[in-house]
Amino acid sequence: MLRVGLTGGLGSGKTTVSRIFAELGAFVLSADEVGRRLMQPGGEVYAAIVREFGECVVRSDGSLDRKALAELAFRQDRAAALNRIVHPATVAAEKEWMRALGKRNPTAVAIVESALIFEVEKWGTAPGWPQYFDKLILVTAPEEVKIERVVSRAMSSRAADPAQRAALEQDARARLALQIPDEEKLPCCDFVVRNDGPVERTREQVEAIYLQLKTAADPALAQAPVPDRHKR
Numbered sequence: 001m002l003r004v005g006l007t008g009g010l011g012s013g014k015t016t017v018s019r020i021f022a023e024l025g026a027f028v029l030s031a032d033e034v035g036r037r038l039m040q041p042g043g044e045v046y047a048a049i050v051r052e053f054g055e056c057v058v059r060s061d062g063s064l065d066r067k068a069l070a071e072l073a074f075r076q077d078r079a080a081a082l083n084r085i086v087h088p089a090t091v092a093a094e095k096e097w098m099r100a101l102g103k104r105n106p107t108a109v110a111i112v113e114s115a116l117i118f119e120v121e122k123w124g125t126a127p128g129w130p131q132y133f134d135k136l137i138l139v140t141a142p143e144e145v146k147i148e149r150v151v152s153r154a155m156s157s158r159a160a161d162p163a164q165r166a167a168l169e170q171d172a173r174a175r176l177a178l179q180i181p182d183e184e185k186l187p188c189c190d191f192v193v194r195n196d197g198p199v200e201r202t203r204e205q206v207e208a209i210y211l212q213l214k215t216a217a218d219p220a221l222a223q224a225p226v227p228d229r230h231k232r
Helices: 014-024 032-040 045-055 066-075 079-104 143-156 163-180 183-186 199-217 217-224
Strands: 002-008 027-030 111-115 135-140 191-194
Touching: 002 014, 002 027, 002 199, 014 027, 014 111, 014 135, 014 199, 027 032, 027 079, 032 079, 032 111, 045 066, 045 079, 066 079, 066 163, 079 111, 111 199, 135 183, 135 199, 143 163, 191 199
Parallel strands: 002 111, 002 135, 027 111, 135 191
Antiparallel strands: none
16 A cells, blocks of 8 residues: 655645545545544543633534634644644544555555645654655645635635735735745655646646556556557
8 A cells, every 4th residue: 555645735725636636546534634523522632622722612512612722723822732632643543544444455545635744743743754654745836826715715605805804814824834835845745736727737737646656556557568559
C-alpha cells in the first residue's frame, strides 16, 4: 500500500483535489472529518477540550460550540492548547485507518487530506508525521485566490456585506499566517497541484499524478506489458 499525504493551505482547494483522487479510485481520509468525529460527546478528545476550555464551549445539547472554540483558539491565543489535544489523537486515528486499509488492500493508494501535515511537526504536536508518508502532494494557489475562496464559501448563504467581508478576509489572513508558506513546503513534496485555474486543468494534473501513485502502489502494473495497438 502507498501512504500519501495531501496538503495545502486554507482555501487551496484540497477538498476538490481529494474528491478527484477518490473518483479515480484512491482511498481518501479527511483530517477535518476525523477531528470532527473525535470531538463528539463521549470521547476522550471531547472531554479534554471541555476540561481545558470550560463549559463555555459546550452547547445546550452537549455538543461542542465550534465557533466559540475557534474564537478562544485563534483570537485569544489558545490554539496551541487545542492543538495539543486534537492533533495527536487525529494522527493516531489516521495511522490506524491506513494500517487497517493496507491489511485489506495491499495495493491501495491511501491518501490523508490534511492542511497541517508539516505544521504538526513544527509545532511538536505530531513529530515525524511528514516522514510517515511514502509520497507527499502539495495543492497550491495564490494567496489572494485562497482568501477569496474562503470568504466566498463563508458568505455563500448570506447577502454580501462589506463589513462582514472585511472581517472574514482578516480572519482568513490570520489563519493563513499560522500555516507554513507553500514556498517552504514545495521542496519537501513529491508532487504539486497548481489549483488556480479551471477544474479541468486541475483534473488533468491529478490524473497524471494518480497514474504514478497507482504504479508505485502496485509494482505489477509497472511490469505489465504495454499492449501493441497495431497488432491485430
